[in-house]
Amino acid sequence: MAETSAAISSMLVENRVFEPHPALVAQARVSGMDAYRALCAEAEADFEGFWARRARELLHWHKPFTQVLDESNKPFYKWFQDGELNASYNCLDRHMGTPVENKTAIIFEADDGAVTRVTYKEVLARVSRFANALKSLGVKKGDRVVIYMPMTIEGIVAMQACARIGATHSVVFGGFSAGALKDRIQDAGAVAVITANFQMRGGKELPLKSIVDEAIGMGGCESVRHVVVFQRTATACNMVAGRDVWMHELLAGQSDECPPEVVGAEHPLFILYTSGSTGKPKGVQHSTGGYLLWAKQTMLWTFDLKDSDVFWCTADIGWITGHTYVAYGPLAAGATQIVFEGVPTYPNAGRFWQMIERHGCTIFYTAPTAIRSLIKASDTDEKVHPKNWNLSTLRILGSVGEPINPEAWMWYYKHVGGERCPIVDTFWQTETGGHMITPLPGATPLVPGSCTLPLPGIFAAIVDEQGNDMPNGQGGILVVKKPWPSMIRTIWGDPERFKKSYFPEELKGYYLAGDGAVRSEDRGYFRITGRIDDVLNVSGHRMGTMEIESALVAKTDLVAEAAVVGRPDDLTGEAIVAFVVLKRPLPQGEEAKQIANELRNWVAKEIGPIAKPKDIRFGENLPKTRSGKIMRRLLRAIARGEAITQDVSTLENPHILEQLARNN
Ligand code: PRX
Secondary structure (H helix, E strand, C coil), rough: CCCCHHHHHCCCCCCCCCCCEEEEEEEECCCCHHHHHHHHHHHHHHHHHHHHHHHHHHHCCCCCCCCCCCCCCCCCCCCCCCCCCCHHHHHCHHHCCCCCCEEEEEEECCCCCCEEEEECCCCCHHHHHHHHHHHHHHCCCEEEEEEEECCCCHHHHHHHHHHHHCEEEEECCCCCCCCCCHHHHHHHHEEEEECCEEEECCEEEEEEEEHHHHHHCCCCCCCCEEEEEEECCCCCCCCCCCCCCEEHHHHCCCCCCCCCCEEEEECEEEEECCCCCCCCEEEEEEEHHHHHHHHHHHHHHHHHCCCCEEEEEEECCCCCHHHHHHHHHHCCCEEEEECCCCCCCCCCHHHHHHHHHHHCEEEECCCCHHHHHHHHHHHHHHHHCHHHHHHCCEEEEEEEECCCHHHHHHHHHHHHHCCCCEEEEECCCHHHHCCCECCCCCCCCCCCCCCEEEEECCEEEEEECCCCCCCCCCCCCEEECCCCCCCEECCCCCHHHHHHHCCCHCCCEEEEEEEEECCCCCCEEEEEEEEEEEEEECCEEEEEEHHHHHHHHHHCCCCCEEEEEEEEEEEEEEEEEEEEEEEECCCHHHHHHHHHHHHHHHHHCCHHHHHHHEEEEEEECCEEECCCCCCCHHHHHHHCCEEEEECCCCCCCCCCHHHHHCCC
């Protein structure tokens, strides 16, 4: 890393520290930093024992394991290999005969506000019935099943039912296009697809089943024998005779008892596709035992889960967050959770706050993008500001998926958490299965914009390109030095790509996260500086695009959101292009030039002249996937003035591409 990078980082040093509230510390599972350090020391002194104890304590093993970690074929690590268990049993059956049996498992709020509650006992019955239904179609252990479903109880039941019979599910986000769905069905070799006729989002009925038809119609999906269709709305959809079956018809007459299929700890619980920096999406394969252990343990540690909590993770089951912190973790931990079908801005941008009040939510876990868009909405419309609702039940807030800029952090902390709730800024990835670096609510002093410290048992570090440790204060490559139970096992069907992508030879066998990070000089806190593939090189100086964005967004009177990408430049190698959403109407002509100048100078002031964007484009919004991720590849193409050849069908707002392509 160039020296400049360190200099830039140090200019962005965040000095505010928020100590955990003593009342929260007193009752926390990990109470205070000494307790945290003791757990870390335990993992250091007796690595395998540390994990074995947790695996025995937290999971039910039909056959106990005798071996903890098998490193004989690195990096294809195996955990608890000879142990046998079932994930669905651990999430449901295990609670029967305990007070959790009749506890509400899911509070489901539909797009239109209708609420359905189901207890653990009811979820078990529904999962068992569905598992029997899948068996009646001939789906068996080891088969792959693609789930293309809206956020519904049925979606979670479908995942759990697959787990119950040992089928490996692959959930595809309902916002993906037919082509993307086809690629995933084909790569996984799925024998069945579970879908719905339509999904409801923001008052609109959007098709799912017809997209499945289109995907299968593209060819290459001959492995699919059955399509199970959940009737979400009354609107008719095409049904292919002999292949398609209505879920309610299939379930009719099925027994609500289904003995779980006990599988080996390494049995693939699921495959989840995620984008790499190159090539087609990768099928990240997760295990059963190690994955579930960490899903449950992090529920207890990161969210300090109590029996009385009402947990709400807003992520869709199509993403890893919706797997670990909707479909598996909360159930394994016996939590009551809110599941939301709709979007945060419908019927207005107060929806989240209204739902927190309505359901007495105590732990709220969402993404910075959502927070930023709600800040923007409440800046323009007082009526949707969180102050209009009673949010006093909240005790812990969480953030996930991207770096949270200190300004958004402060707003979240103040206006949502009432300066009372710690924010756990959880850094992790599809590949890591669960949280890696995060504050613990009853222990870690918080610094806005920092994910703070690795969880006990996670040996995260920052290294240079040869895998040597970097001193605090100097940016580098984020790695994890030791394996952990919930790590990716392989890329489905492509073990070589797995080795190359995540365990490159030059990095001493460490897991490569693909992110840059820096640890603070004072506390050794981690701050993620953005994907390494998003790092720019301007005149030989490296800069995290996120740092520039953070600086732009810090111009709070003007900027709502910003995204920065690189563009080849004859003179400087790469030039910085910033796409900016202003907190005012789209500027034109002279006004645009003048604001762009103001922002350039602002960035120069915040970071340094080398970070000045060469080009600033304004738009009413940024191109995002339906999951809310900014599509940087698209921005890079616009920045270069290239024609858009990539598929923009998943874009929430395709019209803004034109705005952003305009030069000011
Ligand atoms: O760049 C990091 C960012 O999201 C990437 C992982 O994306 P995905 O596999 O889709 O999983 C998202 C949900 C876990 C990471 O490589 N990221 C995730 N969480 C954070 C983050 N960046 C900064 N801070 C976070 N808390």
